[in-house]
Amino acid sequence: MRVPPGVSEADFAAALKQFEAAIGKEWVFTSDEDVDLYRDSFSPFWHEAEDSVPSAAIAPDGLEQVQAVVKIANTYKIPLWTISTGKNLAYGGSAPRLSGSVVLDLKRMNRILEVNDQNHFALVEPGVSYFDLYNYIQEHKLKVWIDPPDPGWGSPVGNSLERGGGRTPMRDHFANHCGMEVVLANGEVMRTGMGAMPGSKTWQQYRYGFGPYVDGMFSQSNFGVVTKLGIWLLPEPEAYRDATVSVARHDDLIPFVETLVYLYNSEIVQGTTALDSPLLTYRVSKGGGVVDLPGDISVAELERIGHEQNIAYWSAELHYYGPPKVVDAQWEYTKEKFSAIPGATFKDGRSYRFPLELKETDDAPRVALGIPNLAVFGFLGTTQGHMDFSPIIPMTGEAVFEALKAFGEVYAELGVAPKNQFISLPWAFFPRAFVFLFGFPIVHDVESNKKSREVFRRLIKVSAEHGWGEYRTHIAYMDDVADVYSYNNHALLRFHETVKDALDPNGILSPGKSGIWPKSMRKARA
Amino acid sequence: MRRAGKVLLAALGFVLLGTGPATGQDSSWTLFPSHGQESATPIIQRGKEVFQNLCSGCHGPVIKNASPGIGATMPGTDALAAKYKGAKPAMLEERTDLTPQFIKIFVRNGVSVMPRFRKTELSDADMEALSAYLTRNNKP
Numbered sequence: 169m170r171v172p173p174g175v176s177e178a179d180f181a182a183a184l185k186q187f188e189a190a191i192g193k194e195w196v197f198t199s200d201e202d203v204d205l206y207r208d209s210f211s212p213f214w215h216e217a218e219d220s221v222p223s224a225a226i227a228p229d230g231l232e233q234v235q236a237v238v239k240i241a242n243t244y245k246i247p248l249w250t251i252s253t254g255k256n257l258a259y260g261g262s263a264p265r266l267s268g269s270v271v272l273d274l275k276r277m278n279r280i281l282e283v284n285d286q287n288h289f290a291l292v293e294p295g296v297s298y299f300d301l302y303n304y305i306q307e308h309k310l311k312v313w314i315d316p317p318d319p320g321w322g323s324p325v326g327n328s329l330e331r332g333g334g335r336t337p338m339r340d341h342f343a344n345h346c347g348m349e350v351v352l353a354n355g356e357v358m359r360t361g362m363g364a365m366p367g368s369k370t371w372q373q374y375r376y377g378f379g380p381y382v383d384g385m386f387s388q389s390n391f392g393v394v395t396k397l398g399i400w401l402l403p404e405p406e407a408y409r410d411a412t413v414s415v416a417r418h419d420d421l422i423p424f425v426e427t428l429v430y431l432y433n434s435e436i437v438q439g440t441t442a443l444d445s446p447l448l449t450y451r452v453s454k455g456g457g458v459v460d461l462p463g464d465i466s467v468a469e470l471e472r473i474g475h476e477q478n479i480a481y482w483s484a485e486l487h488y489y490g491p492p493k494v495v496d497a498q499w500e501y502t503k504e505k506f507s508a509i510p511g512a513t514f515k516d517g518r519s520y521r522f523p524l525e526l527k528e529t530d531d532a533p534r535v536a537l538g539i540p541n542l543a544v545f546g547f548l549g550t551t552q553g554h555m556d557f558s559p560i561i562p563m564t565g566e567a568v569f570e571a572l573k574a575f576g577e578v579y580a581e582l583g584v585a586p587k588n589q590f591i592s593l594p595w596a597f598f599p600r601a602f603v604f605l606f607g608f609p610i611v612h613d614v615e616s617n618k619k620s621r622e623v624f625r626r627l628i629k630v631s632a633e634h635g636w637g638e639y640r641t642h643i644a645y646m647d648d649v650a651d652v653y654s655y656n657n658h659a660l661l662r663f664h665e666t667v668k669d670a671l672d673p674n675g676i677l678s679p680g681k682s683g684i685w686p687k688s689m690r691k692a693r694a
Numbered sequence: 695m696r697r698a699g700k701v702l703l704a705a706l707g708f709v710l711l712g713t714g715p716a717t718g719q720d721s722s723w724t725l726f727p728s729h730g731q732e733s734a735t736p737i738i739q740r741g742k743e744v745f746q747n748l749c750s751g752c753h754g755p756v757i758k759n760a761s762p763g764i765g766a767t768m769p770g771t772d773a774l775a776a777k778y779k780g781a782k783p784a785m786l787e788e789r790t791d792l793t794p795q796f797i798k799i800f801v802r803n804g805v806s807v808m809p810r811f812r813k814t815e816l817s818d819a820d821m822e823a824l825s826a827y828l829t830r831n832n833k834p
Contacts, residue, residue: 195814202813205812205813209809225812254815261809275815276814295814321751542751542752545769545808546768546772548807553807553809554807
């Protein structure tokens with residue numbers, strides 16, 4: 169029998185019996201065969217002792233059952249690790265930060281409680297997937313779009329709480345939530361925002377309610393169990409178009425990003441844009457790096473090759489949503505602004521009118537059109553998964569140059585071969601800042617994974633030295649990332665710990681999430 | 695505006711309980727059409743639904759000329775096409791050599807970038823139905 173750390177076998181057995189009584193024996197999983205299904209399929213500790221292994225999993229269905237579970241866990245001090253659809257792959261999947269925790273699996277809570285296509289919102293439970301919500305909207309012929317992340321099998325609740333990103337104008341998922349229902353560690357139910365008012369008519373329409381706005385405290389956190397979440401949806405646009413802007417020279421990136429920022433912050437360019445570099449792609453094809461590595465083809469040489477072969481240094485595919493006349497005008501204005509950069513070139517891309525019959529989307533950018541799918545997994549090739557290093561950097565050309573140099577130095581220092589790079593240039597998943605995405609391939613080889621973890625941890629530290637922090641991380645690095653958010657002797661983390669101790673004195677909810685440990689498990693800070 | 699009331703949802707949950715509580719109200723991933731033939735028996739029909747719900751997002755038919763990553767590529771079908779190079783069908787629904795044990799091993803253990811599937815996603819009863827569907831054309 170696996171037992172949570174610090175819990176006696178007798179207490180765990182008694183707690184399991186009470187869980188069974190509260191939610192039904194068939195929803196309390198204790199056999200190794202069943203519980204192992206909750207291990208991280210993309211674990212960077214494959215075949216290693218540090219791999220997180222739950223002691224059990226329980227799957228309540230409904231608010232009252234969640235309350236009952238939390239109360240039992242408090243009685244016996246059982247650590248619970250909450251998951252929604254359990255698809256947080258690359259960040260730990262359904263595995264707990266604290267090995268031996270009991271996974272609180274909310275997949276069965278999969279009710280779509282409301283979809284409103286007049287005021288454009290939904291209210292859903294954690295077990296609802298993006299596929300479920302999309303299909304519900306299609307079946308009911310509602311004129312709204314969801315904003316799925318690249319893998320569509322995740323949960324709108326879970327992804328929003330993890331502060332994930334999509335590709336439409338609603339791409340910042342936490343920013344586009346509105347109102348939540350939370351079970352606190354003592355079993356009490358709380359509703360946030362306007363939901364705090366009994367009979368409120370605007371729970372999903374006005375975020376803030378009255379008094380302190382606390383929703384953020386339940387994102388990437390272990391202060392409560394979110395059982396319902398409001399999500400804002402995009403009114404189905406009349407049209408979509410995309411187009412590509414390219415510039416020829418290395419230093420053009422500075423005015424290029426400046427122009428992009430102006431257009432983004434003026435809401436002329438919408439959705440998620442990824443910076444691209446055809447010349448760096450060329451360099452990679454010749455065995456070089458995306459990041460700057462010793463011995464790489466020089467900038468001057470790349471510019472010469474680009475000039476000879478008509479290859480742009482930098483480019484970006486931009487996206488527009490709205491009435492046809494408006495998106496056409498936005499693209500025209502975009503061209504006008506980028507034309508200030510000598511030699512900038514423009515290429516029309518795809519154009520769609522809605523509603524769109526699915527058969528017409530054969531080669532459509534589905535995620536950018538709000539259509540969930542799993543095609544992104546095709547990128548992972550023959551690996552056994554991946555984990556993402558994803559620092560936020562300023563949305564400036566200078567910051568991109570600095571990052572390519574700094575990350576290149578880490579790769580050189582630790583001897584990372586260019587072919588091991590699994591990296592893209594920065595993305596605009598969120599407003600006002602870039603996020604770099606390094607995918608570290610997971611393989612079932614201990615030494616390779618050890619090396620990846622060493623590089624990952626070095627990148628965290630080097631990023632922090634440059635003022636860049638991760639927006640989200642795998643369970644293996646939560647302490648490392650929390651440690652670099654250290655302003656004023658970790659004042660923010662100490663605040664989190666104060667809140668944790670007040671709300672969850674027994675430390676039963678997701679111990680270690682985002683580096684927040686309950687008092688009983690907290691290590692002395694250096 | 696559409697409102698799916700709690701009463702209706704509770705009723706849906708109840709109705710579906712007999713066919714596999716793990717799927718609950720999960721609507722099918724109908725955006726991935728099943729490639730299989732119409733099925734005769736209830737368990738095979740249920741297996742087809744399970745395949746559509748949980749498998750066809752990666753193991754559905756490949757749409758020609760799809761853009762990688764953002765288009766409609768099928769990672770599972772593509773991976774099996776690369777593995778078997780035509781020796782076996784890349785589409786799981788077209789295979790005639792799968793066994794229930796083989797299917798269970800891959801679904802419950804995962805392979806490559808395919809993760810494990812938990813019992814709250816796929817119950818044992820639905821696993822049986824999925825196996826019945828994917829082995830329906832096996833020769834005795």
